[in-house]
Amino acid sequence: MSSEDHTPSNLVSTFATDVFNADARKRYLSSQVFADLEETIQHGKTITADMAAAIAHGMKMWAMDKGATHFTHWFQPLTGATAEKHDSFLTPDFKGGILAQFSGKELIQGEPDASSFPSGGLRATFEARGYTAWDPTSPAFVVNPDTDRAVLCIPCVFMGYHGEALDEKTPLLRSQAALTKQLERVGKLFEVKGDGRPYATLGPEQEYFLIDTRFYIQRPDIVMCGRSLFGNRPARHQQMEDHYFGRIKPRILAFMADVDRRLWRLGVPAKTRHNEVSPAQFELAPVFEEQNLSVDHNMLIMHTLQDTAAEHGFACLLHEKPFAGVNGSGKHNNWSIVGNDGKNWFTPGQTPHDNAKFLFVLTGVIKAVDTYAPLIRASVATAGNDHRLGANEAPPAIMSVYLGEQLDAIINQIDTGCSLRSMTGNAACDDVIEIGVDALPKIPRDVSDRNRTSPFAFTGNKFEFRAVGSSQSCAGPNTILNLVMAAALDEMVTEMERRLADTPPQKDDTGHSREFHDALKAVLREEIRQHKRVVFSGDGYSAEWQEEAARRGLPNLRTTPEALPALISPETVKLFSHYGVLSEREVYSRHEVYTHAYSTTVAMEGGCALDLARTFVLPAALKFESMLAEVVEAAKKMGRDAGPRLKAYNQVADLVERLYGAMDTLETSLNERPNEIVANMAVLRAIIDKLEMLAPDHDWPFPCYGELFFSSTHIK
Ligand code: ADP
Ligand code: MG
Numbered sequence: 009m010s011s012e013d014h015t016p017s018n019l020v021s022t023f024a025t026d027v028f029n030a031d032a033r034k035r036y037l038s039s040q041v042f043a044d045l046e047e048t049i050q051h052g053k054t055i056t057a058d059m060a061a062a063i064a065h066g067m068k069m070w071a072m073d074k075g076a077t078h079f080t081h082w083f084q085p086l087t088g089a090t091a092e093k094h095d096s097f098l099t100p101d102f103k104g105g106i107l108a109q110f111s112g113k114e115l116i117q118g119e120p121d122a123s124s125f126p127s128g129g130l131r132a133t134f135e136a137r138g139y140t141a142w143d144p145t146s147p148a149f150v151v152n153p154d155t156d157r158a159v160l161c162i163p164c165v166f167m168g169y170h171g172e173a174l175d176e177k178t179p180l181l182r183s184q185a186a187l188t189k190q191l192e193r194v195g196k197l198f199e200v201k202g203d204g205r206p207y208a209t210l211g212p213e214q215e216y217f218l219i220d221t222r223f224y225i226q227r228p229d230i231v232m233c234g235r236s237l238f239g240n241r242p243a244r245h246q247q248m249e250d251h252y253f254g255r256i257k258p259r260i261l262a263f264m265a266d267v268d269r270r271l272w273r274l275g276v277p278a279k280t281r282h283n284e285v286s287p288a289q290f291e292l293a294p295v296f297e298e299q300n301l302s303v304d305h306n307m308l309i310m311h312t313l314q315d316t317a318a319e320h321g322f323a324c325l326l327h328e329k330p331f332a333g334v335n336g337s338g339k340h341n342n343w344s345i346v347g348n349d350g351k352n353w354f355t356p357g358q359t360p361h362d363n364a365k366f367l368f369v370l371t372g373v374i375k376a377v378d379t380y381a382p383l384i385r386a387s388v389a390t391a392g393n394d395h396r397l398g399a400n401e402a403p404p405a406i407m408s409v410y411l412g413e414q415l416d417a418i419i420n421q422i423d424t425g426c427s428l429r430s431m432t433g434n435a436a437c438d439d440v441i442e443i444g445v446d447a448l449p450k451i452p453r454d455v456s457d458r459n460r461t462s463p464f465a466f467t468g469n470k471f472e473f474r475a476v477g478s479s480q481s482c483a484g485p486n487t488i489l490n491l492v493m494a495a496a497l498d499e500m501v502t503e504m505e506r507r508l509a510d511t512p513p514q515k516d517d518t519g520h521s522r523e524f525h526d527a528l529k530a531v532l533r534e535e536i537r538q539h540k541r542v543v544f545s546g547d548g549y550s551a552e553w554q555e556e557a558a559r560r561g562l563p564n565l566r567t568t569p570e571a572l573p574a575l576i577s578p579e580t581v582k583l584f585s586h587y588g589v590l591s592e593r594e595v596y597s598r599h600e601v602y603t604h605a606y607s608t609t610v611a612m613e614g615g616c617a618l619d620l621a622r623t624f625v626l627p628a629a630l631k632f633e634s635m636l637a638e639v640v641e642a643a644k645k646m647g648r649d650a651g652p653r654l655k656a657y658n659q660v661a662d663l664v665e666r667l668y669g670a671m672d673t674l675e676t677s678l679n680e681r682p683n684e685i686v687a688n689m690a691v692l693r694a695i696i697d698k699l700e701m702l703a704p705d706h707d708w709p710f711p712c713y714g715e716l717f718f719s720s721t722h723i724k
Contacts, residue, residue, distance in 0.1 A: 014269075024275030026074060028067055028148040036066035048144050050205070055144070060112030067148060068097060068110035071160035074153040079110060079160040081118040081140035084176040085125040086601045088390075088481050090307050091166075093120050094159055115162065116142050126604070128597030130172050138174055140164040143181070146304045149274055163304055172594055176483035179589050180303060183490035184208060186587040187345070190497040195348040197501055198365045199520075202349035208490055209344045209352075209470075211296030212306045213280075215337035215478050216313055217288050217325040218260065220719035223711040224323035229620060230716075234327035234479070235392070237617045237689070238625070238696045241333030242714035246286050254283045257721040260290065263320045267292065270312050276305045285401065286334035287717040296342060296470075299490075303482045306339070310479075322720060326479040329395035331713060336396035337478035343489055344470035345369065355469040361520070364528060367422070368500065373471060374409055374419075375535045376496035377464055378542035380488075380583070381407035382563050382574035384464075385475075387488040389571035389602070391609035393477035398566060401549075403463035403474050405571070406557045406564045408544040410462030416545055422529070423536045461548035491589050503531050568606045569682060575599045610682040617689050618674050621667065624709035625696050629667060632703045633660050660702060666695050 024031075033042055041062040047053035055063075071079065078094040085091050097108040118140040125138065146163035166175035173179055184207065191206035224230060229237040256264065264281045271278040277295035284291050292309060296302065310326055317324035329336035347353045353369050356362075377384060384407050388397070396402045411419065459465055463475040476485045507527035541560040546553060557564060565571040574580060576599045584590040590598065636657040643650045670692040677684040700708055 019272060023272050026150045026153050026273045027275035028070055029275060032070050033066070036070045037063065041066070045144065055116065057112055060116050062112075064110045064112045064115040067115065067160065067162075068108065071148075071150050071158075072097070072108060074150040075155060075158035076150050076153075076160045077156070077158065079114070079162060081120070081142075081164040082161040083140050083164040083166040084307065084481060084483060085166055085174060086128070086176065086598065086605075087126060088176070088479070088605075090311070091120075091125070092159075092161065093118075118164065120166075125166075125174060126601045127168070127174055128600035128604070130168055130174065130593065130597040137169050138166055139169075140166050143177065143300075145181075145298075146301050147275070151274075153273070172597075173590065176481050176487075177300075177303070179487045179594075180300065180483045180490075182589045183487040183494070183587070184299060186494040186589060187490040190494045190501065191345060191347060191353075193501045194353075194365070194368065194497055197504055198361070198368070200347055200349050200365070202347070204346075204348045204350045206345065206347045208299040208486070209296045209346060210299040210302035210482060210486060211294060211342040211470075212302065212476070212482050213291055213293040213340040213342070214306065214309050214313070215284055215289060215291045215339065217286070217327075217330050217337065218263065218290060218317060218322045218720045219288060219325060219716050221318070221321050221323055223715050223719050226711050227716070228624075229616060229710075230323070230325065230330065232616050233613050234325060235330045235395070236332070236713070236716075237613065237620065238693055238700065238710070239331065239713045239716075240697050240700055241331075242712065242717065244287075244714070245717070246334050249285075251283050251287050251289070252285045256281070256283060259320070260721060263316060263322065264290070264292075266320065267312055267316045270316060271309060274305075274308055274312075276308055276312075278309070284335065284337075286331070288720050289335060289337065296344070299343075299486055303486060306482050328390070328392040328477040328479060329399070331716070332395075333713075334717075335401040336399060338396065338402060338474055339476040339478050339480060339482065341473040341476045341482060341485055341489075342467070342470050343473060343486065345493075352469050354466075354471070364520075367418070367532060368528070369497070370411075370415070370466075371532050371535050372493055372496040372500060373464075373466075374542060375500070375539045376492040377407055377409050378539035379496065380492040380580075381542065382565060382571070382577070383580050383583075384473075384485075384488055384492065385563070385565050386571045386574040387485040388475045388477060388480065389565075389568040389606075390477055390480060391568060391606050391613075392479055393475075394567050396477065397475055403461060403548055404553065404557075404564070405475075405566045406548075406553070406562050407463055407475075407542070408548065408557070408562065409471075409542050410459045410465040410545055410548075411543055412459070412466060413545065415466065416543065419536055419540060419543060422532050423540060425533060459545060459548075462544065463548065487589065491583065491587055494587055495583055500531055500535065503534075504528065507531070567683075569603075572599060572603055572606070575602070607682045610685050611678060614674060614678050614685040614689055617692055618671060618678070621671050621674075621692055621696060625699065626664075626667060626671075628703060628707055628709050629660070629664050629699050631707060632699075633657070633664050636660055656702075660699070663695055663699050663702075667692075667699070670695055 033045060037045065041059060044053065044059050045063060048055055078096045080092040080094045083091050097110050099107050099109040101107050120138060120140060141164055143163050143165055148160060148162045150158055150160050152158045165178045165181065167178060168174050187208055188206050195206060227236060229235070268278045268281070277297065278292055279295045280293040282291055283289070292313070294305060294309065297305065313324045314326070326337065328338070344352055344354045353365060356366050385405060398404045463473065465472045465474065473485060473489065476482065504527055507530065508523060542562065544553065554564065576596060581592050581595050584595050585592055636653065640650050640653045640657050643653050670688065674685070674688040674692055677688045700712070
């Protein structure tokens with residue numbers, strides 16, 4: 009590391025050097041093959057066998073120049089993680105020598121044994137074949153370049169013998185196609201100039217914890233479950249509000265700098281780094297990118313954080329709630345759309361024409377979130393996120409949309425049909441500026457977010473979906489966002505087309521006919537009337553909102569078992585298949601995989617809690633109890649008042665008895681429904697946490713939260 013060039017100019021010249029991007033492709037492919045491949049990437053042109061062979065050859069030469077000895081199809085099965093199986097380029101020439109080979113077929117398709125990946129019954133073991141297929145829209149890259157661990161990674165989708173999706177990426181790509189198609193219709197409807205392909209953008213902010221390895225390895229609960237199963241918040245935690253955006257301590261900064269340097273080489277545009285609210289909690293945010301690439305890059309960000317942490321003597325915890333009593337970690341999923349004009353359509357426009365399109369897509373979001381709230385909720389339902397959603401620092405499980413005061417007022421005007429007025433000043437009625445019957449309200453540019461408690465907040469030119477869990481792949485939630493937006497826009501465009509079917513195009517100076525304006529106003533009003541209950545600008549963390557949301561009839565699906573059934577409701581199944589995102593079988597299999605993952609996680613954590621209670625906590629508690637018994641006896645012998653000592657003894661003896669009881673109850677529930685396990689773990693934890701508070705620190709079997717929190721910044 010020390011021999012490397014750390015100058016800023018080096019940053020520019022090393023950015024994406026380990027990526028087979030357009031630059032590298034230009035250098036390693038013939039100009040014809042290069043041009044053909046660009047066509048494939050941009051417009052989905054079919055890859056011929058000759059083309060594949062030529063690309064494979066160029067890619068191999070490039071990768072070998074970076075020291076790669078192996079290649080792997082890099083894919084994202086339904087485990088939520090990435091998968092890889094390395095093959096070396098090495099092929100015997102049968103004359104006693106070897107060749108380095110990589111064929112077109114090896115590039116395009118792989119056949120890993122799929123029998124051990126979750127498939128939710130889509131694939132019986134006797135037809136275990138699964139296929140990985142190259143996704144040329146996410147460029148290949150080399151990890152660990154110039155070392156003997158250098159590997160060429162080829163981003164892929166993963167599917168079964170009959171083309172059924174076995175991964176997170178296939179439905180994402182399909183949902184992107186569905187959204188693109190509807191956005192194209194919107195572009196046509198509003199006569200937007202430009203022949204670009206519309207697409208979604210994503211910028212996921214990644215939160216994480218760093219714990220000193222020496223303490224981490226003494227916490228088997230964290231090692232095994234990714235989160236602490238026991239432990240009390242120390243007297244000093246996050247109440248001083250001194251960690252958020254606080255000075256970054258040298259050891260942390262060294263880690264962050266190393267992470268950034270590695271990510272930049274991989275072409276991941278890591279941009280922002282800072283301390284988060286809880287002690288030992290941090291965040292990394294990249295610059296947003298085209299959604300598919302950003303999803304892959306987020307996986308690389310998570311890997312890089314963990315690998316780099318290990319080298320710096322840290323464990324990086326990506327779990328949604330590693331510690332009770334302080335903030336958990338999320339992944340703020342910043343999502344937007346770019347139209348055929350290459351512009352962000354969630355940027356409020358300055359012309360009436362732009363405003364109309366802006367209000368149209370904005371209304372699409374309101375309609376989508378209200379109509380499909382349970383499905384959106386289901387897309388972030390995991391065992392880990394259950395500890396976070398609805399806790400006092402994270403958005404509630406109720407899906408609502410935050411627009412901000414100014415947009416709220418505009419939505420209300422459209423709804424009430426009251427005169428449309430300029431929103432640049434204050435919204436009071438005497439401030440009304442009529443801007444003509446045909447025009448929609450003017451929208452000020454700075455409609456930025458001031459609300460941090462909404463799960464789905466408009467932040468000026470994008471929506472921030474804040475309920476995504478920190479350890480989750482972004483693929484699932486973004487698949488759902490694309491899909492529900494496609495469905496909402498589809499209905500709205502269809503309704504516009506129906507209303508305009510036999511109107512002659514008599515355009516006015518806004519570029520549209522009067523009939524167009526009338527239809528638009530009617531459609532927007534209709535949708536807003538029907539769906540504005542989902543718009544909420546108040547404090548999403550408050551108890552009042554829970555009540556208000558219930559009054560509005562908004563679903564509040566607090567836990568994963570409550571949320572997942574939305575995946576297989578008849579409407580959802582129809583929605584998935586209508587837009588070609590998942591077939592009925594694929595939806596059911598996914599539901600099964602996620603349900604199984606949830607119950608497996610809960611049962612594993614329950615088993616872990618029981619083991620640790622028995623073999624770590626109980627011995628310490630018994631030792632403490634007998635020490636107190638001796639103290640009471642000794643005091644009596646010495647003729648002292650044993651009262652206070654006896655009280656302490658009784659308190660601990662009671663807890664020990666309850667501990668036995670709670671362990672038994674948990675044990676018998678381990679084969680039962682996850683709810684029982686969760687409830688019984690909570691009872692066990694309360695007893696153990698009480699014991700931790702009373703027992704001598706040096707006899708307690710685990711490092712306490714205080715050590716875990718402050719060791720990472722205070723120890724060299
Ligand atoms: P914050 O939300 O903390 O105020 P920013 O608004 O600057 O911070 O951005 C947060 C994230 O949103 C960044 O990852 C950024 O790249 C991303 N982002 C910004 N614009 C867009 C967009 N048009 N589409 C998707 N993500 C975006
Ligand atoms: Mg943000």
